[in-house]
Amino acid sequence: MQKLSSSIVLLTLLSACASPEVVDERELGDENLSCSQIKQEIAEAENFEKQARKEKGVTGTNVAAAVFFWPAMLVTYSNAEEAIDAAENRKKRLVSIGETKGCTL
Template sequence: MSLPLKSAVLIAITSGLLLGCATSQKIQVVQPGDHNLSCDAIKAELAKLDKAEADIESKKGVTGTNVAGALFWLPGLAYTYYDAGEATRLVNDRRSAMTTLYNNKNCAP
């Protein structure tokens, strides 16, 4: 194998390992304008949080990325789980903030 080809292969493998971590979108717990949300808008936000949590959980299962991480780069797999845990914590904190706002506005269930 020639030197440029070896370099290209090494770069491809390294890139794959670095990009192989599945990351989850992080949600800002308190967002500008939250206090102006209507009861229906708060309910819609809570529904979005449920979807976001389901998306996060889907990255923690047996996925191609996680299998590759387990086989080739264990720290990447560990980071995927850490990242998912952090994203879940933020979703739960946002849900708590939205629930408090919902209750303070005396929204009917």
């Protein structure tokens, strides 16, 4: 019974370790976006970056993961870095496309 309880707690902690989504830096049709669509895509990339930075920070979930299952914390931290980089690169690409089109961003 104790093993079952321990397993349930461990699985709960693992599922609580959220990994931020890593956005695609390039999407099919980016060059065909209108200026307003580019602005929307930039805002979306900023939201992804914001969420990734939040996951990287100190949260109750991250503290619990560090205490009870530190390898999961390392994976979450590494994934957050990847998600932040991808979101930043996505924004740079969209800004470049917008500038080429003469959009005011």
